[in-house]
Amino acid sequence: MAEHRLMQQQQSKTGLAIVGHEVTGQESLFSEGAVSLLEALCREFAAEVPVLLGDRKQRQARIDSGALPDFLPHTQAIRDGDWQIRGIPADLLDRRVEITGPVERKMVINALNAKVKVFMADFEDSLAPSWQKVVEGQINLRDAVRGDIEYTAPQSGKHYKLDPDPAVLVCRVRGLHLQEKHVEFNGLAIPGALFDFALYFYHNYRQLLAKGSGPYFYLPKLESHLEARWWAKVFAFVEDRFCLQSGAIKCTCLIETLPAVFEMDEILYELRSNIVALNCGRWDYIFSYIKTLKQHPDRVLPDRQAVTMDTPFLSAYSRLLIKTCHKRGALAMGGMAAFIPAKDAGQNQAVLERVRKDKELEARNGHDGTWVAHPGLADTAMAIFNRYIGDEHCNQLHITRDVDAPILASELLRPCEGERTETGMRLNIRIALQYIEAWIQGNGCVPIYGLMEDAATAEISRASIWQWIQHGKSLSNGKLVTKALFKDMLVEELAKVKEEVGGDRFTHGKFTQAAVLLEQITVSDELVDFLTLPGYEILTAKQ
Numbered sequence: 014m015a016e017h018r019l020m021q022q023q024q025s026k027t028g029l030a031i032v033g034h035e036v037t038g039q040e041s042l043f044s045e046g047a048v049s050l051l052e053a054l055c056r057e058f059a060a061e062v063p064v065l066l067g068d069r070k071q072r073q074a075r076i077d078s079g080a081l082p083d084f085l086p087h088t089q090a091i092r093d094g095d096w097q098i099r100g101i102p103a104d105l106l107d108r109r110v111e112i113t114g115p116v117e118r119k120m121v122i123n124a125l126n127a128k129v130k131v132f133m134a135d136f137e138d139s140l141a142p143s144w145q146k147v148v149e150g151q152i153n154l155r156d157a158v159r160g161d162i163e164y165t166a167p168q169s170g171k172h173y174k175l176d177p178d179p180a181v182l183v184c185r186v187r188g189l190h191l192q193e194k195h196v197e198f199n200g201l202a203i204p205g206a207l208f209d210f211a212l213y214f215y216h217n218y219r220q221l222l223a224k225g226s227g228p229y230f231y232l233p234k235l236e237s238h239l240e241a242r243w244w245a246k247v248f249a250f251v252e253d254r255f256c257l258q259s260g261a262i263k264c265t266c267l268i269e270t271l272p273a274v275f276e277m278d279e280i281l282y283e284l285r286s287n288i289v290a291l292n293c294g295r296w297d298y299i300f301s302y303i304k305t306l307k308q309h310p311d312r313v314l315p316d317r318q319a320v321t322m323d324t325p326f327l328s329a330y331s332r333l334l335i336k337t338c339h340k341r342g343a344l345a346m347g348g349m350a351a352f353i354p355a356k357d358a359g360q361n362q363a364v365l366e367r368v369r370k371d372k373e374l375e376a377r378n379g380h381d382g383t384w385v386a387h388p389g390l391a392d393t394a395m396a397i398f399n400r401y402i403g404d405e406h407c408n409q410l411h412i413t414r415d416v417d418a419p420i421l422a423s424e425l426l427r428p429c430e431g432e433r434t435e436t437g438m439r440l441n442i443r444i445a446l447q448y449i450e451a452w453i454q455g456n457g458c459v460p461i462y463g464l465m466e467d468a469a470t471a472e473i474s475r476a477s478i479w480q481w482i483q484h485g486k487s488l489s490n491g492k493l494v495t496k497a498l499f500k501d502m503l504v505e506e507l508a509k510v511k512e513e514v515g516g517d518r519f520t521h522g523k524f525t526q527a528a529v530l531l532e533q534i535t536v537s538d539e540l541v542d543f544l545t546l547p548g549y550e551i552l553t554a555k556q
C-alpha cells in the first residue's frame with residue numbers, strides 16, 4: 014500500500030516521492046510510518062529552510078560591506094536572564110570521550126565497541142552523502158540500536174559484532190545547506206537534515222527509550238538562534254505526534270560558525286527543552302572565520318598549521334563556549350584533534366603526545382569531554398579527562414567561569430598571527446585535491462599526511478588559498494599569491510600527488526576531475542559557500 018501511494022505521488026509530483034535508485038534493504042526503511050513522518054515534516058518545515066538560508070546571505074552581505082559580527086542587541090535580556098536548560102539524561106552526563114565516524118557498517122561496530130562514552134554517527138563532515146551511503150547508514154544505525162549488527166570483511170574474512178556494553182549513540186544529521194535530491198516533496202529536493210532526522214528518529218526512538226537512552230542528535234553548522242528555533246519546532250512537532258514527553262528528543266549543537274558564537278545563549282535558550290550541550294567544532298569554525306570575514310583584509314588567516322587552539326581567537330571561542338554552557342547547566346564539549354595513529358611506533362608516540370597536549374588544553378579550560386577520530390586515541394584522551402574530572406564527578410559542570418573577565422567580540426574576532434608559506438600553500442593544494450578526489454567518489458573521510466581530513470578540514474585548505482588570492486597576500490618568500498601562481502602550483506602539485514599515490518591509483522581515480530573542481534572554486538570571484546555543494550552534483554551525477 015505504501016509503495017502504491019509512493020508511486021502515485023511520483024506520478025503526480027505532489028507529496029513525497031522517493032526518486033533514488035533502489036538500495037538493498039530500503040523497503041523496511043521506507044515503511045509507511047517513516048514515509049508519513051518525513052512527509053509531514055517536509056510539509057510543516059521544509060519551506061522555511063530557504064528562508065533561513067536567505068537570512069544567512071543577508072547577514073553575510075552586511076559583513077561583506079564592512080560590519081563585524083557582534084552580540085545581538087535585541088537578545089540582551091536572554092543573555093542576562095537567569096535560566097537553565099531543562100536537564101541532561103543520565104546516559105549523557107558523562108561524555109568525557111566521544112568517537113566520531115561515518116555510518117559505514119564496520120565503522121559503526123568498531124566505534125560502538127571503542128573505549129569511549131559516546132559514538133557520534135556522522136551523516137555530515139565525514140560522509141559523502143551518496144544515496145547508497147545515506148540509506149545504508151540508516152539501516153546500519155537501526156541494526157545497531159537493535160543490537161543486531163554484524164559484518165564480515167570481504168577480503169580478510171574478519172567478523173565484527175557488538176560488544177556487550179556499547180557506547181551511547183548520537184546521530185549527526187546533515188547541515189541545513191545540504192539537500193537530499195533523491196527524495197522530493199512537491200517536486201523539490203528535500204532538506205538532507207529532515208531526511209536524516211526523520212528516519213533515525215522513526216526507526217529507533219522506541220528501542221532507545223526502552224533501554225533508558227533516547228533519540229539523541231548532533232546539529233551541525235547552525236548560524237543563528239532562528240535556526241535553533243526551527244529545530245525546536247521540529248522536535249516539538251515530533252514529540253507531540255508520537256505522544257512523547259516534551260524534551261524527550263535531546264540534541265547537542267555544534268558551535269562551528271563564527272555567527273553562531275555570538276548567539277550561544279540564544280541557541281541554548283531556543284532549544285532549552287531539548288538541548289544538553291554545545292560542541293566546539295573547531296575545523297568548521299576556522300573555515301567559517303575565513304568565510305564570514307572574507308572581505309576583511311585585516312583578518313586573513315596564515316598557514317593552516319599555525320591556526321591552533323591556543324591562538325587567541327580560538328582560545329576565546331573555547332572559553333566562552335564553556336562559560337556559556339556551564340552557566341546554563343549544559344555540557345561544553347571539546348573538538349577534534351585531527352591526528353590519527355601512525356604505523357611506526359616512534360611516530361605514534363609523537364602523535365599521542367600532540368593529542369595529549371590538545372586534550373590537556375581543553376580539559377584545563379573546563380570542557381566536559383572531547384572528540385577522537387580513531388579508536389587508537391581513545392585511551393590517551395580518556396586519561397587526560399579522567400585526571401581533570403576524577404571519580405567524584407562525571408563532567409566539569411561544577412566549574413563556572415563567572416569570575417573570569419567577560420570575553421569580548423574583539424577577542425573572538427582577533428586576527429591570527431603567523432606566516433603564509435609556499436610550503437603551506439602547496440600542502441593546502443595537495444590536501445584539497447586528494448580530499449575532493451575521495452569525496453566525489455563517495456568517501457567523505459580519509460587519512461592524508463597523517464591527519465584525518467574531512468569536509469571541514471579540507472574547506473580550510475581550499476578557502477585559505479581563495480582568501481590569499483582575493484587579498485593579494487604575499488608568501489613568506491615574497492611571491493605574490495595570484496590566480497596564475499595558484500594555477501601553476503596546481504599543475505605541479507597534481508603531478509606530485511600522482512607520484513605519491515602511484516600511476517595506477519591515479520589513472521583509476523578522479524584526480525583530474527578533482528583538480529578541475531578545485532580550480533573552479535579557488536579562482537572564482539565569489540567564495541563558493543561549501544565545496545560539498547558542487548561536489549554533491551558530481552557525486553550524484555550518475556546515480
Ligand SMILES: CC(=O)SCCNC(=O)CCNC(=O)[C@H](O)C(C)(C)COP(=O)(O)OP(=O)(O)OC[C@H]1O[C@@H](n2cnc3c(N)ncnc32)[C@H](O)[C@@H]1OP(=O)(O)O
Pocket residue numbers: 112113114115119120121123124135138139296297349353354385386387388458459460464465466467469470
Ligand atoms: C571536523 C569533524 O567533523 S571531525 C568528525 C568527522 N570526522 C570523523 O569522524 C573522522 C573519523 N575517522 C575516520 O574516518 C578514520 O579514522 C580515518 C578515515 C581518518 C582513518 O581510517 P583508517 O585509514 O581505516 O585507519 P586505520 O587503518 O588506522 O584503522 C584501524 C582500525 O580502526 C578503525 N577505525 C578508524 N577510525 C575509526 C572510527 N572513527 N570509528 C570506528 N572505527 C575506526 C578502522 O575501521 C580499522 O578497523 P579494522 O582494523 O577492524 O579494519
Ligand SMILES: O=CC(=O)O
Pocket residue numbers: 138267269293294295296297298348349469
Ligand atoms: O564538526 C566538527 C568540526 O570541527 O567541524
Ligand SMILES: [Mg+2]
Pocket residue numbers: 138233267269294296297469
Ligand atoms: Mg563540522
